Amino acid sequence: MGVEVSRLSNGLTVATENMPSVETVALGVWVKSGARNERDDEHGMAHLLEHMAFKGTKRRSAFEIASEIENVGGEINAATSVETTSFYARVLRDDVPLAVDILADILQNSEFDPQELEREQHVILQEIGAAHDTPDDIVFDRFTETAFRNQTLGRSILGTPETVKSFTSKQVHDFITRQYGADRMVVVAAGDVRHDEFVREVERRLGSFRPNADSALPQHAQYIGGDFRENRDLMDAQILLGFEGRAYHVRDFYASQVLSMILGGGMSSRLFQEVREKRGLCYSVYAFHWGFSDTGVFGVHAATGQSDIAELVPVIIDELSKAGDKINQDELDRARAQYRAGLIMSAESSSSRASQIARQLLLFGRPIAKEELMERLGALTIVRLTDLSARLFSGKPTLTAIGPVSTLAPYEGVLNLLPGDRMAPRKLAV
Template sequence: MGVEVSRLSNGLTVATETLPSIESVALGAWVKSGARNERDDEHGMAHLLEHMAFKGTKRRSAFQIASEIENVGGEINAATSVETTSFYARVLSNDVPLAVDILSDILQESEFDPDELDREQNVILQEIGAAHDTPDDIVFDRFTETAFRHQTLGRSILGTPETVKSFTSKQLHDFMERQYGAERMVVVAAGDIRHDDFVREVEKRLGGFRTKADATAPQYAQYVGGDFRENRDLMDAQIVLGFEGRAYHVRDFYASQVLSMILGGGMSSRLFQEVREKRGLCYSVYAFHWGFSDTGIFGVHAATGQADLADLVPVIIRELARAGQDIQQDELDRARAQYRAGLIMSGESPASRASQIARQLLLFGRPIPKEELMERLSALTTDRLTDLSSRLFSTKPTLTAVGPVGALVPYEAVLDALPGTEPAARRLAV
């Protein structure tokens, strides 16, 4: 049947997709508001709000929220990203009305009890401490902070101990009222669901939700790049090397996704074969591309011991430069197959499918048919990917490293070694 979409009178978008042979339903509410929508004095509030979602409403205590959903064998959770916040559940099809009622209760009647707030603030302080003690987490926090310096897009979603402890119940209510409006929200269900029935349930409980929010658009992101190194007494070093990527809406977004697979998307990828298998310079290496609404970032993460650190980045740079000169058809075909398989496999999971539909509705205003995505992938050519590589890896790099990083090549040498500086490239050659 495909995806069916309706819009309520208050502007709320409701979408469903019936998945054959599935007896459960994944459903949730997604809000176009995340960490980058916070003001300077609200750093970490979107994440705290997610934590507080299940801590009690005017009709239910925290225990009642948990027990009611678990009494029917269901589960409920929430998540915060840079640009969205989601509240979602998974239940058997007969229990969809209960799940919709609980989610709508959370969105409209949350109490944010001060005692519950104090406890949850302490939980997040522990989470912040745990992240700081995990090098492969903290290196990515420093990576985005360096790439988008002094911007909300670059800040850690968790916030800081100082900001998190400062928040009050009133501030949480004010943030929710300012950010959450029906026109900025979608409610999606996937699985054993009938569209008309689901729309009626949502209309009954969220049809009166405020239409507009007072939120202003987040600051337009500007990629900056730069260098960050934190020397720690650890067994290995965590390295992330990145460049300005592509936003969701631009022509090169899907090409960038495929390029990341060619370079570091599996055991057959260039970086894995050259850096790990042939040279043994690290125990982990992969490439990634993150898209946002107005920008993106392309990166390579590697973890290695101190002895191999000096050789690691030069080899990675050489592979990135080589992508701007030659990409083989069989590499493109393999990456396309990986992407296609990932889409199909994720579509077999109700939760993944509901999340994908919600993301497309928030970003593009419509669900993107799988056939359309396949057409975009089919249109990619090796010439287009080499051209993209040469442009992508000519932007100012972002290099972050945590661990015993004393032997890491200087940032200036990385700048010189990128395409267009032959002498320095020879100096870094391995």
Template sequence: MSVEVSRLSNGLTVATETLPHLESVALGVWVKSGSRNERDDEHGIAHLLEHMAFKGTGKRTALQIATDIEDVGGEINATTSVETTAFYARVLRDDLPLAIDILADILMDSRFDPVELEREQHVILQEIGAAHDTPDDAVFDRFTETAFRHQAIGRSILGTPETVKSFTSEQLHRFMERQYGADRMVVVAAGGLRHDEFVREVEARLGSFRDKADTALPQYSHYVGGDYRENRDLMDAQIILGFEGRAYHVRDFYASQVLSMILGGGMSSRLFQEVREKRGLCYSVYAFHWGFSDTGIFGIHAATGEADVDELVPVILGELQKAGERIEQAELDRARAQYRAGLMMSRESPASRASQIARQLLLYGRPIEMEELMDRLGALTVERLTDLSARLFTSKPTVTALGPVGSLAPFESIRDMLAAPRRTPPRRLAG
């Protein structure tokens, strides 16, 4: 199995990975444009556009889009992220031309009918309300807003009720014209298909798509950090501690991914064992690292009862400080094995594989072979991870808390403890 890549005359990149044992194909169009590409008065428009893409074209109504794909047992959907928007489908191999035609149709000829637009705006307002009422969703929105204050990269993908209600069909068309060009798009498929046949089908339907997007890429983003707290009458407290992470292209990106697994990537991780298993201070704790094209963020999320808030955070901070002093070889080996297993398992899903190839093409301009990824992971050492931890966890933190969080220590106390020599056992912070 290997990835084949072609480029159409308009600059559109087309890639496939043939999995001959499969009877199905996962395919999609990925666009290098997401919520961070929005202007200030367009907050939420990328997500709204994704919704509206299925609401009718010049030759298909919204119902016909759904019935055409489901009549052959296929699936179609879309998603918006900070930096990309994807429109994707999965069908049996014989129905691949139909799936390509539908995806091309919504990209080339979506109508954004005003009646459908009003209906979908109402749906998204409900989605925004549901996110606000879901504490573990709301806390992440506040987290990114605090970490990247006053920047599009930190804003909620959903937008606000005010901005979503304000958008018109004309604004959707203008945003699409500015942001969607063949130079920022890739079409990828994985499964039971032939590369040359797929390229011909894509050329026939998307070969005339405009060659260039009409606007510059978003401005460079920078991590700010800071503090946000919202007292709510809830049963549990949602807390996120964050630090400046690493972009996809920098040396420490993979080291940061592995470090997040060592600290909070599973039941054997340091935070799970110390905070949850040994001390019983929370019912959920994990670490994560999100990389973007020019920045990143490293975080620890914990959910706990009100009575344990004041003790929980010092214990977490103590574990972060320990990581800057010592990481065991066995921990690195285990995290590497987890990372490798995750990559290998994702290759068994054509949808996951297509998405992985698309991300690599958009970020690096080429598919990354598994051997190259393994070499990068194999080059990591405990000394490098320890050094990264020491630098990462002494930078300015982001503290975000939602729920009964009145006993959470002040931001300055948390920041000062991270900068101070570690004490054993970790002390409670003054409230």
């Protein structure tokens, strides 16, 4: 039957996919508002809201929220990303009305009690401290901060100790009132679910939710790039080299995803084979591509010892440069198979499937059939991928490094190795 979509009178989108082999239902509310939607004095607010979601409503205490869902064997949680926030649950079919009621209660009746707020602020301060003490986490925050300098897209989702400590209950109420409207929300369920029944439940609980959010959408992001490095007394160094990527909507998005797999998507990828297996220059290396609504980033992350840094970065750049000259058909076929298998495997999980449908509805306004995705993948050619590689890796890079990185070449030295200077890998002078 595929995905069924309805829209309530207030504009709220409701979608379901029945999965006959599944006996549970994954459901949730996804909101097109995340860390990127915060004002300067709200940095970290979206993440704090996620923490406060289960701390009590006008109808339920924090314990009652947890116990009611767990009394029926269910699970409930929330998550914050750069562009979205989600509140979701997984229950047996007969308990779907309860899950919808709790999620609706959280969204409409949360009290954000000042004492609970103070406790969660303390928890988040610990989380910020833990992230700072974890180099392989914080290097990604520094990467986005450098790539999108002085923009909300580049800011850490967690916020800063100063901003988090400053938040009041009124600010949290104001944020959700301003950012959350039916026009920016979707409610999705996947699993043992009947569409008409689910729509009726959502209509009953959220049909009167305010139709429109009362805030402007975030400004268009501008990739800047540049250099950040923090010399720390650690056993290993975390290094991230990246470039401007592609947004979800553009033609090259899926090509960028496949290219990241060819270069660093598994043990057979170019970077793993050349950098780790043949040269032993690091213990971890992989490539990734993150798409956002209006831009993206393509990056390579590596973890290595101090003695190998000088050789590691030129070898990585050389592998990126080679992709602009030649990609083999077997590499394309293997990456396409990996991507296809990932889509099919995720479709067998009701939670993954609900999340995927929600993202598609928020980004494209419609669910995208698996066959359409397969067609897009099938249309990729070697010429298109090599052309994309040449364009991606000739742009301004973002380089971030944390650890014993004193031997890492200056940023200008890295720039000199990028295409079209296709010289052999060599150690850079430091």
